[in-house]
Amino acid sequence: MAEKDKELLLQAKDISIVFGGLRAVSDFSLDLYKGELIGLIGPNGAGKTTVFNMLSGIYKPTEGTVTFVDRNGKLDVINGRSPAQLNRLGIARTFQNIRLFGSLSVADNIKIALHQNRKANPVDVLVRTGKFRKDEKLMQEKTEHLLSLFHMENKISEYAKNLPYGEQRKLEICRALASAPELLLLDEPAAGMNGQETEELMEMISFIRKEFKLTVLLIEHDMKLVMGICERLMVLNYGKIIASGLPAEIQSNSAVIKAYLGSEYEAIAGGAQ
Template structure:
């Protein structure tokens, strides 16, 4: 591990919806530079947990901290500014915007030009727009999407839409990147390319990555550690080899392939 202090610390966090405990007593620590998986059966609470980390839901118990700073009651946009960015299980692009404009959206809070300069079309506005164009194009090149920069996002093939969503998440300059089932709907070739891409961006951007995924070869192939959720509670945490042979994990998947 690159640091003895966790980047993300989740201490007995949970949330209730009425009388139902959707997630309960979850303890997670992620260290700078780690690539960690979060797996579990459908309905185990994985996406709910991501929603807690990003402020979509407010924990009703426990605490969530990034770099020692408590995030519990911050709205999503402030948590993004603190350094957590995510993708979604169902792709959420601005379908009518161009590919490059989808990436530029992530820069809005980092733009140097002011509202006044934008309204009055002052030089600072054009300088800021040019900077964003350059930065956005750099991200598109990394994801091999630069040739599609002027295409509407909805016209991209499915696999490239997934890549675009990850590129947009990275453009927000996160310390922690949350990927929610990035391989969903991909064919084997696209999944293999995604595995390589996740490893590349972790190294290139010096990121910590937490990955929800049902594709076990992908998870076992790229993750250093894996947490397992079942019915809203953590039942295991360990290396891929430890998780693969954990009786509780095998039972929770009710015969699903974990290797």
Template sequence: MSDEKLILQVNDLSIVFGGLKAVSELNMELRKGELVGLIGPNGAGKTTVFNMLSGVYTPTGGQITFWDKNGKVQVVNKKTPAQLNLIGIARTFQNIRLFGNLTVSDNIRIAMHSQRNVKPWDAVFRTKKFFEDEEVMSLKVRNLLKLFGLEKKENELSSNLPYGEQRKLEICRALAANPTLLLLDEPAAGMNPQETKELMELIAFIRKEFNLTILLIEHDMKLVMGICERLYVLNYGRVLASGVPEEIKSNPDVIKAYLGSEAENLA
């Protein structure tokens, strides 16, 4: 485990839907700079955990503590997605949620709105400050797209991109918010083996380049085992096991509940 300080601590986190506990007494911690995987069978509660961490759902029990961009400790259970985005938590979704009728560039710009350095009247009256800020934003967008190999697509509608590039654009948009914690919900879903390999390299690159902590949900075990430093395994809304990949892939409870015969391919 990293020797860096905590960036996220989850204590006894629970949520109830119609009398059913979807997640029950979850405990988890992430340290600055870690790349951690959250795995488990379908319906185990992984995306529900992400929805609580990103403000989509409000937990019915427990506490989420986050060390924000300025190092300030905050309890964030009741913060909205927009509020969490401002203090350093960004995410992608299992089902791609780009603005399909907007260009690639505009999808990135939307995520940068909180970083604008202008007042409404600057935009209305097209002041010098407005044009200077526009140039700064444009440069940031181009630099981000270049990192993802999308700079030549900046004026295309995002809906016209191939599937793999849409996945990249969604990660790129999350990074545009300048997060310290990035939540990736099945980023390799629907990708072929070559695209998945490129994605692994990209995730490793952006973690270092942007000094990120990353929590990753993924069903591709080769990706998970090849890139994550630690893993949490969920089953029926509870943590079944946690540890380094070598421990997890040989854990009999995990093999029985989730990995099954796939564990042999990971040995």
């Protein structure tokens, strides 16, 4: 699809952030189009999660602007919006370090994300009106449906902290999807997973992208996953973009090989020439 035919969803224009005189990210720009699956890669400490924090409202850029097309098709500057406000607009994310409510059930972790769509007010909840009961039924049905897509319906009543690591990752993604996002930000979703779990994750990301008509931006160090599912890649090093392009182009980029991919990719690139 030609770029002119794509629908812009999010644009970051020359965003930078400074912490105590340290420029953690410098002049980062991104045009993200609806339906894309883009990877953001680079060495540890390159600024990848800091970029996610700026896009999801945890940090406000020191310089530059971030604009987003919300659910109503309105393009607006989102600098300074809170994570909750951005979630209502259609941006959801997961975290490198899993952030579940461990002492709550699997179902309750998902229902928390569904809460913003409730129609019942506090009085309805207090006196258990028909509106409240309808809300509860819909939330339960949505929760069960989401868990069935992840083959976790049999874990609905378990405490989140008791799930195996791979299923905790799935639950965090499931919770993010519960808010019906337009854009899903995945921060190292394969971290801590074994080879089999990573294969399943690749299939899952491809599935949910199609099933939920999502745009996905992910951070990941697992190159098999990145090269296998991402349509294009951006590479950060010391807070700056050093390369952007198709996976094959990135894999053979000498600057990326030197800064991040290493000698094994240099051999691959040399053999392809």
